[in-house]
Amino acid sequence: MPDRLHLNLFTMASVEHVSPGSWAYPGDRSPGYADREYWTEVARTAERGGFDAVFFADVRGVYDVYGDDREVAVEKAVQTPANDPQLLVPAMAEVTEDLGFAVTRSTTYTHPYQLAREFSTLDHLTDGRIAINVVTSYLQSAAENLGLDERMDKETRYDRADEFLDVCYALWEDSWEDDAVEIDRESGRYANPAKVHAIDHVGDHFSVPGPHGCEPSPQRTPVIYQAGSSDRGREFAAANAEAVFASQPTEAGVREYMRDVKSRAADHGRDPERLRFFIGVVPIVGETEAAAEAKHDAYAAHVDVEATLALLSGFLDMDLSEIDPDRKVEHIETDAIQGTMNAFTRSQPDRDWTVREVAEFCGLGTTSPTIVGTPEQVADELAYWHEEVGVHGFNVKEIVRPDSLTDFVDLVVPELRERGLVSDPKSAGGSGGRRASGTNWGSGRSRRSGTSCGNRGGSTLRERLLGTGRARLHDDHPARREPASER
Amino acid sequence: MPDRLHLNLFTMASVEHVSPGSWAYPGDRSPGYADREYWTEVARTAERGGFDAVFFADVRGVYDVYGDDREVAVEKAVQTPANDPQLLVPAMAEVTEDLGFAVTRSTTYTHPYQLAREFSTLDHLTDGRIAINVVTSYLQSAAENLGLDERMDKETRYDRADEFLDVCYALWEDSWEDDAVEIDRESGRYANPAKVHAIDHVGDHFSVPGPHGCEPSPQRTPVIYQAGSSDRGREFAAANAEAVFASQPTEAGVREYMRDVKSRAADHGRDPERLRFFIGVVPIVGETEAAAEAKHDAYAAHVDVEATLALLSGFLDMDLSEIDPDRKVEHIETDAIQGTMNAFTRSQPDRDWTVREVAEFCGLGTTSPTIVGTPEQVADELAYWHEEVGVHGFNVKEIVRPDSLTDFVDLVVPELRERGLVSDPKSAGGSGGRRASGTNWGSGRSRRSGTSCGNRGGSTLRERLLGTGRARLHDDHPARREPASER
Numbered sequence: 001m002p003d004r005l006h007l008n009l010f011t012m013a014s015v016e017h018v019s020p021g022s023w024a025y026p027g028d029r030s031p032g033y034a035d036r037e038y039w040t041e042v043a044r045t046a047e048r049g050g051f052d053a054v055f056f057a058d059v060r061g062v063y064d065v066y067g068d069d070r071e072v073a074v075e076k077a078v079q080t081p082a083n084d085p086q087l088l089v090p091a092m093a094e095v096t097e098d099l100g101f102a103v104t105r106s107t108t109y110t111h112p113y114q115l116a117r118e119f120s121t122l123d124h125l126t127d128g129r130i131a132i133n134v135v136t137s138y139l140q141s142a143a144e145n146l147g148l149d150e151r152m153d154k155e156t157r158y159d160r161a162d163e164f165l166d167v168c169y170a171l172w173e174d175s176w177e178d179d180a181v182e183i184d185r186e187s188g189r190y191a192n193p194a195k196v197h198a199i200d201h202v203g204d205h206f207s208v209p210g211p212h213g214c215e216p217s218p219q220r221t222p223v224i225y226q227a228g229s230s231d232r233g234r235e236f237a238a239a240n241a242e243a244v245f246a247s248q249p250t251e252a253g254v255r256e257y258m259r260d261v262k263s264r265a266a267d268h269g270r271d272p273e274r275l276r277f278f279i280g281v282v283p284i285v286g287e288t289e290a291a292a293e294a295k296h297d298a299y300a301a302h303v304d305v306e307a308t309l310a311l312l313s314g315f316l317d318m319d320l321s322e323i324d325p326d327r328k329v330e331h332i333e334t335d336a337i338q339g340t341m342n343a344f345t346r347s348q349p350d351r352d353w354t355v356r357e358v359a360e361f362c363g364l365g366t367t368s369p370t371i372v373g374t375p376e377q378v379a380d381e382l383a384y385w386h387e388e389v390g391v392h393g394f395n396v397k398e399i400v401r402p403d404s405l406t407d408f409v410d411l412v413v414p415e416l417r418e419r420g421l422v423s424d425p426k427s428a429g430g431s432g433g434r435r436a437s438g439t440n441w442g443s444g445r446s447r448r449s450g451t452s453c454g455n456r457g458g459s460t461l462r463e464r465l466l467g468t469g470r471a472r473l474h475d476d477h478p479a480r481r482e483p484a485s486e487r
Numbered sequence: 488m489p490d491r492l493h494l495n496l497f498t499m500a501s502v503e504h505v506s507p508g509s510w511a512y513p514g515d516r517s518p519g520y521a522d523r524e525y526w527t528e529v530a531r532t533a534e535r536g537g538f539d540a541v542f543f544a545d546v547r548g549v550y551d552v553y554g555d556d557r558e559v560a561v562e563k564a565v566q567t568p569a570n571d572p573q574l575l576v577p578a579m580a581e582v583t584e585d586l587g588f589a590v591t592r593s594t595t596y597t598h599p600y601q602l603a604r605e606f607s608t609l610d611h612l613t614d615g616r617i618a619i620n621v622v623t624s625y626l627q628s629a630a631e632n633l634g635l636d637e638r639m640d641k642e643t644r645y646d647r648a649d650e651f652l653d654v655c656y657a658l659w660e661d662s663w664e665d666d667a668v669e670i671d672r673e674s675g676r677y678a679n680p681a682k683v684h685a686i687d688h689v690g691d692h693f694s695v696p697g698p699h700g701c702e703p704s705p706q707r708t709p710v711i712y713q714a715g716s717s718d719r720g721r722e723f724a725a726a727n728a729e730a731v732f733a734s735q736p737t738e739a740g741v742r743e744y745m746r747d748v749k750s751r752a753a754d755h756g757r758d759p760e761r762l763r764f765f766i767g768v769v770p771i772v773g774e775t776e777a778a779a780e781a782k783h784d785a786y787a788a789h790v791d792v793e794a795t796l797a798l799l800s801g802f803l804d805m806d807l808s809e810i811d812p813d814r815k816v817e818h819i820e821t822d823a824i825q826g827t828m829n830a831f832t833r834s835q836p837d838r839d840w841t842v843r844e845v846a847e848f849c850g851l852g853t854t855s856p857t858i859v860g861t862p863e864q865v866a867d868e869l870a871y872w873h874e875e876v877g878v879h880g881f882n883v884k885e886i887v888r889p890d891s892l893t894d895f896v897d898l899v900v901p902e903l904r905e906r907g908l909v910s911d912p913k914s915a916g917g918s919g920g921r922r923a924s925g926t927n928w929g930s931g932r933s934r935r936s937g938t939s940c941g942n943r944g945g946s947t948l949r950e951r952l953l954g955t956g957r958a959r960l961h962d963d964h965p966a967r968r969e970p971a972s973e974r
Contacts, residue, residue: 013608015677021675023672023677024673024675026672031670031677034608034611034612034701034702035611035612036577036580036581036611036612036613036614040581060600060604061700062698062700070680070683070698071680074677074678074680074683074698075678075679075680076675076676077678081678081699081700081701081702082700082701083604083607083608083611083612083701084604084605084608086574087573087574087577087605087608087609087612088577088612089574089577090523090574090575090576090577090578090581091578091580091581091612093523093578094523094527094577094578094581094582109598109601110601111633111634113547113632113633113634114596114597114633117547117570117571118571118574120570121500121521121571121574122574124521124522124523125522125523125570125574125575125578126523127523141696144694144695144696145600145695145696145697145700146598146600146601147598147600147693147694147695183518185510185511185513186511188508188563188791188794189562190518190562190563191561191564191568192562193557193558193562196557196561206634207631207634208631208632208634209628209631209632210632211549211557213547213549213567213568213569213632214521214568214569214570215521215568217521304675307675
């Protein structure tokens with residue numbers, strides 16, 4: 001376990017993410033989600049607070065399972081509208097030096113040759129600060145809009161995702177050799193064609209001859225984030241992920257999940273100790289315990305129960321509008337709904353919940369632990385998960401924007417820094433852009449070829465998570481072990 | 488014809504664009520193409536020079552027609568490697584206020600629901616400074632990498648492109664009404680679901696129920712650029728384009744093209760005078776005529792003939808490696824090759840060209856007029872095209888980077904400003920970023936809903952091209968005329 005804990009801001013390019021109703025909280029800035037200025041300020045604040053990365057959730061389609069209608073989702077902005085998160089990254093990179101960016105992308109509705117190009121471009125533009133959170137998508141409405149009458153079943157989605165990553169790995173790792181790019185002005189030779197290889201992938205879902213259209217970027221393969229929780233999802237994470245998001249709501253669940261995924265990773269020939277586990281947390285912090293409690297109650301009062309039920313209906317693919325919200329969960333006839341409702345609230349197993357109470361609970365960051373208290377109390381709780389349970393870091397979820405972030409940065413991070421759990425800012429005036437003015441046409445000669453770490457000032461995101469000198473995927477990762485044709 | 492002429496920098500996120508060999512010119516910065524810093528400096532310089540937009544060409548796949556092999560293309564960086572241009576835009580927008588961005592995207596290898604989302608996001612992030620250059624792609628290697636064994640034939644590609652734009656138009660224009668977004672914190676109502684409509688598109692190529700996943704952006708539909716030159720391409724441009732790129736190499740050809748496309752636009756019920764025509768130009772400028780000539784000769788000496796033939800082979804889909812480069816064009820047995828070679832050099836019809844000479848000619852910006860001279864001479868030539876031929880603007884092509892751009896901005900633009908052909912910079916310290924530091928969480932309340940022009944300081948790109956108050960597509964455009972189901 002590393003000494004320092006890792007921090008991602010878990011957010012979404014939408015009005016609402018995991019706290020339906022909170023956009024209407026007085027002073028909340030969520031309706032600015034479409035503006036570049038909103039996101040550059042998020043980036044500066046996260047960098048100032050020692051965050052490793054901003055982690056963008058994403059979803060396509062609309063939450064129309066609830067009531068078999070999109071009305072509630074549109075009216076209450078339940079993850080709709082939502083802009084494309086990867087386009088925020090270059091602007092946020094422009095105003096920061098070290099902050100990383102994890103972007104959620106679905107393997108179900110795009111093509112690996114295209115996605116590989118986008119992430120190589122992003123890795124170049126960010127000097128190696130990019131990660132991808134690989135998902136397979138769950139909304140029927142997304143499938144319909146993107147050309148499928150029916151969602152693929154889960155097994156097919158994961159089969160496709162496996163092959164999708166194989167193609168991307170081959171493009172990122174195997175196509176251009178490290179010394180392929182020569183930039184020899186004398187001979188007029190930019191690259192050595194003998195060192196730029198086709199990948200000749202022919203599979204069930206894709207046929208991609210290659211070569212990759214982009215030269216090697218600082219990290220080559222972006223850092224791979226994954227959050228699989230089903231059996232197939234855990235296998236996928238164990239095989240591919242470098243950073244794993246455990247969404248189990250209890251400590252026992254997180255411990256079991258980590259043990260299981262590590263064991264599966266070992267079965268895949270990977271060193272399980274190189275995986276980095278994150279859990280979601282919802283910190284609500286005040287200068288005093290009473291202030292924190294008051295803030296929590298004010299936030300809770302803004303939870304929109306109906307909007308939360310629309311969100312949960314999409315997650316579960318079950319229409320919760322058909323259930324009386326004041327019904328006790330234990331009296332619901334549908335076992336599946338009862339089971340998942342109980343799963344959401346497993347952290348308080350002895351309570352007798354109504355559906356409404358589950359929604360009120362989930363409306364503050366869904367299933368992640370809510371930590372309400374003073375900076376010391378929040379730091380204690382994070383330190384406990386870090387030091388006792390062994391998680392490496394946290395996906396910090398927002399309720400009110402930007403207060404959830406600024407409270408954390410201004411109140412909790414100083415406490416974490418005092419304990420040596422978050423590193424100090426690099427320089428006094430840390431954030432605010434690499435350069436404000438002046439002329440700089442870049443290196444003019446690629447700094448990229450033949451080096452394992454490309455960026456100037458800081459380090460790549462992978463090095464930040466795994467240590468200096470580890471800009472590239474480790475040799476035990478499947479992308480590095482076998483040629484594409486063997487995988 | 489407007490008084491002011493319009494300027495696009497025509498470039499590409501690659502080592503080489505239209506001047507094969509020039510990256511090896513002493514001091515050329517093209518190998519920095521993958522760096523964010525290179526592009527932010529391009530943006531600052533273009534804005535300083537009064538450019539309306541940076542226009543990104545793009546291509547997928549590799550130029551492997553020449554010699555039926557990719558060797559020359561890879562060795563000499565013939566538009567390979569090439570990064571994804573749209574990801575450069577947000578960083579370039581961050582350091583500028585008024586500069587627009589036109590991004591080439593193919594309708595052949597993407598899905599309209601996805602593309603509509605990307606451009607809505609970009610239009611939001613740039614405060615309405617985005618355009619799309621719609622292409623249908625021509626490289627077989629791109630088709631193979633993106634899942635097609637064979638390129639679609641041209642007719643099918645255009646049929647698909649027509650339907651593709653219909654879907655995008657419906658998502659951009661018809662799905663969210665202007666006053667759909669309410670942001671009413673009291674009632675908790677973000678949007679009025681009765682004003683957010685499905686588009687229910689069912690066609691030959693796509694089935695997209697909608698609604699659009701993004702709320703209306705400042706321009707809704709990005710400015711539509713197009714460069715069709717075939718009969719079908721001209722029809723497509725006449726129906727859809729707001730800015731048209733005429734690539735005919737002679738004045739007579741440009742005049743005929745403009746007349747024809749305008750006439751076709753009128754047939755589509757559009758006001759032809761609202762179309763904006765651009766031609767490509769290759770300015771090579773010096774303080775004196777002799778200095779300009781010397782620069783031209785130095786640039787010409789760096790043209791890589793073999794690389795140019797590889798580029799032309801891809802353009803023409805004909806393998807020019809099979810022809811002796813010292814053969815006279817008129818002696819080539821293949822009529823098609825002879826015809827296109829002659830087309831390239833139509834500006835000097837009386838010369839007796841060898842294949843090598845055609846390549847040397849095309850290696851300086853392909854078919855666009857090269858204008859070599861003093862700032863006054865270059866300005867005279869641009870003024871002639873603008874005032875006498877009636878083109879509205881120019882796509883300025885680069886030979887050496889950044890010299891082609893900086894020479895134009897530092898030498899030609901002052902002359903054009905003196906003549907009133909390019910507007911003066913807005914403020915003394917013009918470029919360099921909207922704000923260097925400080926805290927700004929954006930508006931917090933959308934400035935977008937219900938306004939026809941969203942951005943704060945400057946104007947949208949469409950207004951820049953068509954006049955203040957014209958942020959949205961004109962009513963005579965097909966996207967505005969009929970509901971999606973009727974198109």
